[in-house]
Amino acid sequence: MAKRLPVEEAIAQLVPAGAVVAVGGMHATAAPMALVRELVRQEVRISRLVPSPSSSLQVDLLIGAGLVEELVCSYVGFEDLGLAPCFRRAAESGTVDVLECDEGGLTHALYAGAAGLPFVALPPGIGQTDIPRASPLLYREVADPFTGHVGWAVRALRPDVALIACSEADEEGNVAFGRMPFTDRLLALAARRLVVQVEQVVATDRIAAHEPGTTLPAFLVSAVVVAPGGCRPTASPGWYERDEDELRAYVQAAATDEGLAELLAQIRGRREVTTGVVAG
Amino acid sequence: MTAAYSTTDVMAVALARELRDGEVVVMGAVPALPLLACRLARSLHAPSLQYVVGGSGTVNPQLPVLTTQSCDPRLTGGPCALPLPEVVMLEGRGDVFDVFCAGGLQIDARGNCNLVCVGDRDRPELRGPGSVGLPFLTAVQRVVAHSLSHTPRTFVERVHFVSGSGERTALVVTPLACLDKDPETSRLRLASVHPGVSVADVQAQTGFELVVPPAVPETPPPTDAELAELRRLDPTGVLAA
Numbered sequence: 001m002a003k004r005l006p007v008e009e010a011i012a013q014l015v016p017a018g019a020v021v022a023v024g025g026m027h028a029t030a031a032p033m034a035l036v037r038e039l040v041r042q043e044v045r046i047s048r049l050v051p052s053p054s055s056s057l058q059v060d061l062l063i064g065a066g067l068v069e070e071l072v073c074s075y076v077g078f079e080d081l082g083l084a085p086c087f088r089r090a091a092e093s094g095t096v097d098v099l100e101c102d103e104g105g106l107t108h109a110l111y112a113g114a115a116g117l118p119f120v121a122l123p124p125g126i127g128q129t130d131i132p133r134a135s136p137l138l139y140r141e142v143a144d145p146f147t148g149h150v151g152w153a154v155r156a157l158r159p160d161v162a163l164i165a166c167s168e169a170d171e172e173g174n175v176a177f178g179r180m181p182f183t184d185r186l187l188a189l190a191a192r193r194l195v196v197q198v199e200q201v202v203a204t205d206r207i208a209a210h211e212p213g214t215t216l217p218a219f220l221v222s223a224v225v226v227a228p229g230g231c232r233p234t235a236s237p238g239w240y241e242r243d244e245d246e247l248r249a250y251v252q253a254a255a256t257d258e259g260l261a262e263l264l265a266q267i268r269g270r271r272e273v274t275t276g277v278v279a280g
Numbered sequence: 281m282t283a284a285y286s287t288t289d290v291m292a293v294a295l296a297r298e299l300r301d302g303e304v305v306v307m308g309a310v311p312a313l314p315l316l317a318c319r320l321a322r323s324l325h326a327p328s329l330q331y332v333v334g335g336s337g338t339v340n341p342q343l344p345v346l347t348t349q350s351c352d353p354r355l356t357g358g359p360c361a362l363p364l365p366e367v368v369m370l371e372g373r374g375d376v377f378d379v380f381c382a383g384g385l386q387i388d389a390r391g392n393c394n395l396v397c398v399g400d401r402d403r404p405e406l407r408g409p410g411s412v413g414l415p416f417l418t419a420v421q422r423v424v425a426h427s428l429s430h431t432p433r434t435f436v437e438r439v440h441f442v443s444g445s446g447e448r449t450a451l452v453v454t455p456l457a458c459l460d461k462d463p464e465t466s467r468l469r470l471a472s473v474h475p476g477v478s479v480a481d482v483q484a485q486t487g488f489e490l491v492v493p494p495a496v497p498e499t500p501p502p503t504d505a506e507l508a509e510l511r512r513l514d515p516t517g518v519l520a521a
Binding site: 026027028029030053054073074075076077079080083084087088091092094098100101102103104105107108111122123124125126128129130131134178179180181182183185186213235236237238241242 | 309310312334335336348349350351352353354356361363364365368371372373374395396397401402403404405406407408409410411412413414415416417418419441442443444445447
């Protein structure tokens with residue numbers, strides 16, 4: 001498969017320094033950690049990071065590695081396991097620019113990016129919050145051309161490259177999600193290029209057996225990285241659950257500069273396993 | 281005789297009693313308590329209640345044990361699931377979901393919720409995770425909020441950032457009390473105090489002046505039937521942990 005690349009090459013070829021990078025995974029599920037750790041190893045600077053509406057480790061680690069200039073932020077946290085330590089420290093000390101947003105605004109902005117719309121006029125409600133006035137780069141007032149009613153619009157987001165985790169790919173580069181695609185399909189559709197991390201490579205008829213709406217065609221996929229277990233310690237639907245102990249250990253360790261330095265050194269000292277078994 | 285119960289049992293039951301048969305509920309991150317309340321309501325008094333769990337978009341998931349994660353892969357057990365972008369679309373319509381289960385780092389006198397920051401947003405004392413779905417609090421009929429901490433730091437006169445409007449806040453359940461909205465002033469009112477808690481205790485732990493009616497009832501403790509169902513739905517005691 002021409003699109004199948006080792007993780008080192010996929011990141012080096014498709015994620016240039018200073019890019020606008022989208023990264024998938026919701027809460028502690030389906031974060032493309034093999035790709036994210038390689039960004040850390042190659043120290044790829046990200047001008048704007050566009051995560052899914054609820055992100056956790058994938059975003060916290062990139063911020064902790066000092067790679068993120070600006071974050072589009074709907075939610076970064078570890079749910080029941082606590083706040084995101086590196087994001088918290090960076091936001092509190094002003095070392096990352098936080099572009100405040102919300103789940104609805106971000107989802108519609110990605111939809112606009114995917115559909116070639118310049119912006120989307122949002123449903124009412126957002127104007128009763130402090131979000132749009134805090135983020136004029138994303139939200140502006142707009143008059144409905146039909147009624148004259150003034151509301152808020154969100155600007156399209158069109159990331160340079162999206163990094164997501166899927167369940168499997170075929171030799172051509174068609175990919176299939178597990179049962180929970182979240183907003184990762186929107187990230188994929190909105191981005192100019194797409195790198196997909198998968199658990200395994202399968203025959204095309206296995207991809208074809210997935211329901212419509214849970215696959216992406218090879219023509220949208222720039223590279224496939226086979227990384228069995230590559231979402232760990234987050235979950236991969238249909239494959240494994242989150243590693244709660246490791247996530248807890250991360251939240252605790254990354255809360256101090258020394259702990260974080262040790263975590264980053266461990267990542268830099270290892271390589272990803274990206275030579276997965278090719279299933280029938 | 282009523283069996284022993286915990287504060288989280290009282291909270292779960294108070295939330296469940298607020299939910300009505302036929303309603304459609306949507307909830308966000310850290311869903312354990314609202315998820316348990318929805319399941320309890322469905323088995324006791326609201327058999328046709330439907331609920332959507334957070335980012336997973338799963339409808340009425342049936343789990344052998346309670347989960348603390350809104351995107352837990354085990355949540356795929358429900359009869360159907362909406363992809364998250366479709367949940368967002370339907371929230372925007374404003375006529376699909378009846379109840380939003382919310383929370384916040386801060387909740388204020390008017391029921392506004394804040395998940396963004398304590399202090400100034402540009403240089404916060406405490407940076408929270410972000411607003412996620414809270415702007416949709418005005419897209420439902422009633423907001424039912426809960427907080428696992430009831431202190432003057434959590435319950436403030438005015439939130440430092442409005443993530444979600446308090447306009448439709450109907451009930452706030454805390455470890456000390458149930459608060460509702462005073463129709464006269466649109467401020468939070470002490471609706472009931474949990475067993476063993478006094479009105480003065482609640483006011484002392486609240487950073488704004490609560491509306492206090494002349495007589496404040498006690499939150500009715502969980503019944504034996506409610507407790508038995510809670511133990512069945514959370515057999516491993518996830519909520520207490």
